Amino acid sequence: MGGVDKLAVIGAGKWGKYLVRNFSELLGQSNVTVCDSNQERLEEVKRDYQEIDTAGRCDEIIEDRSIPAVVISTPGTTHFELTKRALGAGKHVLVERPLAKKVSNAVKLLKLAREKDSTLMVDHLLEYHSAVEVLDEKIESGELGDIYYVHGQRLDLEDLETEEDILWSLGSQEVSLMLYLINKEPKEVTADGGRYLEREKGREDAVFLTVEFEDGVKAHSHLSWLDPHKTRRMTVVGSKKMATFDDMESRNKLWIFDKGAEESGEGGFNVRYGDVYIPNISLEEPMKKMCRHFLHSFENGTEPRSDGKDGLNVLKVLDAARRSLKNGGKPTIVMNVEAG
Numbered sequence: 143m144g145g146v147d148k149l150a151v152i153g154a155g156k157w158g159k160y161l162v163r164n165f166s167e168l169l170g171q172s173n174v175t176v177c178d179s180n181q182e183r184l185e186e187v188k189r190d191y192q193e194i195d196t197a198g199r200c201d202e203i204i205e206d207r208s209i210p211a212v213v214i215s216t217p218g219t220t221h222f223e224l225t226k227r228a229l230g231a232g233k234h235v236l237v238e239r240p241l242a243k244k245v246s247n248a249v250k251l252l253k254l255a256r257e258k259d260s261t262l263m264v265d266h267l268l269e270y271h272s273a274v275e276v277l278d279e280k281i282e283s284g285e286l287g288d289i290y291y292v293h294g295q296r297l298d299l300e301d302l303e304t305e306e307d308i309l310w311s312l313g314s315q316e317v318s319l320m321l322y323l324i325n326k327e328p329k330e331v332t333a334d335g336g337r338y339l340e341r342e343k344g345r346e347d348a349v350f351l352t353v354e355f356e357d358g359v360k361a362h363s364h365l366s367w368l369d370p371h372k373t374r375r376m377t378v379v380g381s382k383k384m385a386t387f388d389d390m391e392s393r394n395k396l397w398i399f400d401k402g403a404e405e406s407g408e409g410g411f412n413v414r415y416g417d418v419y420i421p422n423i424s425l426e427e428p429m430k431k432m433c434r435h436f437l438h439s440f441e442n443g444t445e446p447r448s449d450g451k452d453g454l455n456v457l458k459v460l461d462a463a464r465r466s467l468k469n470g471g472k473p474t475i476v477m478n479v480e481a482g
């Protein structure tokens with residue numbers, strides 16, 4: 143597979159503008175085209191990047207054979223159609239999360255990417271965070287022992303006006319992180335939540351999510367748009383050590399606790415209070431790493447870390463969570479669907 147020298151970003155909104163910045167730094171402005179149906183957004187791009195080409199209709203990008211790769215950063219409801227069209231035109235695609243809204247549509251995209259021999263990658267940004275990479279290495283090497291459970295909090299009071307559903311927004315980040323770290327099959331999901339604000343679409347403002355994995359591993363998450371503390375934290379409790387990833391910390395984002403409880407040999411347990419240490423973590427912007435990984439994946443013909451299958455797995459958990467929420471928090475089996 144050849145290298146990519148041209149790329150288009152479709153959707154230059156609040157999130158897309160960071161993608162535009164990163165890809166223009168990696169490829170050079172003159173190799174990036176930005177498409178947005180909102181003329182004001184395009185004017186902003188033109189003002190900030192004099193050498194970038196712009197387009198007002200995504201057809202111009204899809205039909206342009208000189209553009210081999212597209213990045214889709216439009217609202218979630220459009221991801222499936224745009225990704226389908228771009229893959230259908232033989233392009234490599236990096237799409238924002240969630241990959242699609244329906245599990246069946248995500249499966250279709252995976253099949254299409256395989257038929258076209260195109261790279262399909264989903265922006266599960268946290269998988270490219272240096273602190274998460276170090277934490278994952280520690281889990282994989284067995285330093286933390288067997289993982290008992292994971293507990294996450296993704297809380298805010300900022301995004302109340304968002305069009306997005308909390309499960310697709312905060313939930314997809316959280317679920318991609320737990321799946322990446324636990325690396326086991328999710329079996330059952332329980333989700334309960336509350337609708338405290340009167341909104342047109344009757345969406346939850348807070349969700350309490352529990353995911354049961356094979357081997358009895360559990361993950362629990364509190365997602366909320368109605369919390370006084372902006373929090374982005376996940377704690378991993380293992381049989382040997384415990385760890386906390388706190389993305390709100392400016393420098394010390396990963397803490398490893400040499401703490402635990404061990405059998406005393408007399409039928410009881412001793413609590414062990416060992417050292418706490420903070421690994422040195424690269425501060426490289428996760429999005430820059432993610433964008434570079436996208437380019438690297440098709441230059442080398444390798445599957446991206448957050449590939450279409452990863453996107454499908456996140457969606458399967460979110461789908462079970464949505465069904466559980468509808469049924470008043472009833473435990474719900476995760477669909478057993480493969481990419482075919």
Ligand SMILES: NC(=O)c1ccc[n+]([C@@H]2O[C@H](COP(=O)([O-])OP(=O)(O)OC[C@H]3O[C@@H](n4cnc5c(N)ncnc54)[C@H](O)[C@@H]3O)[C@@H](O)[C@H]2O)c1
Nearest residue numbers: 153154155156157158178179180200215216217218238265
């Ligand atoms: N990975 C993450 O951590 C993360 C974080 C925030 C947002 N996101 C995702 O990024 C995506 C964009 O979010 P946002 O906050 O930037 O939204 P936004 O509404 O600010 O921007 C979306 C842009 O897409 C444009 N657009 C919509 N349909 C279009 C079409 N058919 N053709 C061309 N342009 C079109 C709109 O004009 C708008 O400028 C969403 O899917 C969101 O879930 C991901």
